[in-house]
Amino acid sequence: MKSRLRRLMDLSSIYLPVILMGLLTLGTWWLVRNAPKPQIAREAVVPGHEVDYYMKDFSVRSFDGTGVLTSEILGSKMRHYMDTDTLEIDTATMRSMRLDGSTTVATADRALSNADGSEVQLFGNAKVVRNSNKPDVPQMEFRGEFLHAFVNEERVSSNKPVEIIRGKDRFTADSMVFNNITQVAELKGRVKGVLQPAR
Structure with missing residues (x-):
């Protein structure tokens, strides 16, 4: 039982950084996708001869x-x-x-x-x-x-x-x-x- 637990801990310590990196990548992708679009810079409106x-x-x-x-x-x-x-x-x-x-x-x-x-x-x-x-x-x-x-x-x-x-x-x-x-x-x-x- 202890060996199984130790083995599970070893596997989790190996794969945990990969899983965390994957979760962070998914989170970043979700944030970028749902973030508000940057406003397009409007040109300064020059008043016409009105x-x-x-x-x-x-x-x-x-x-x-x-x-x-x-x-x-x-x-x-x-x-x-x-x-x-x-x-x-x-x-x-x-x-x-x-x-x-x-x-x-x-x-x-x-x-x-x-x-x-x-x-x-x-x-x-x-x-x-x-x-x-x-x-x-x-x-x-x-x-x-x-x-x-x-x-x-x-x-x-x-x-x-x-x-x-x-x-x-x-x-x-x-x-x-x-x-x-x-x-x-x-x-x-x-x-x-x-x-x-x-x-």
Whole structure:
């Protein structure tokens, strides 16, 4: 009886590691088979050029710290694009009032502005009119199918034909850059001008 038991113990000590290894292999196979599948890494979704909000028949006014009106934007419809942080305005009218009393009014069939309004592109029947509060400074007017206004730099440019009216003087050009600070207009292409004599 003891010899049988001893023999059984010897056999079990020989085969026990093999049996345990087999059980561990089966357990590992079962765990791998029943484990949750790894999630497929999703590509980062880049927002498309889509409208995230809009307004109809709107008017937006900005005031300085003392409550004085500094600018106003009106339009029939405004769309904001999240990917570029730009505003697109239909039937746009923009007014800007400066501390020196001068005013600038820009109108167009469509306007495209950056987030802070420092850069505005005007498309279709574009017009920018600047009035000074000084009686000896004539009104300046820019007309064309496209005008690009840099508000903070007080600069207007266009790569398309434009008409400039300063008081009674009138100029046309294929393209132009006007700097209001230096009072210099650079006209390019076919340039024509009519200067009225001072009285």
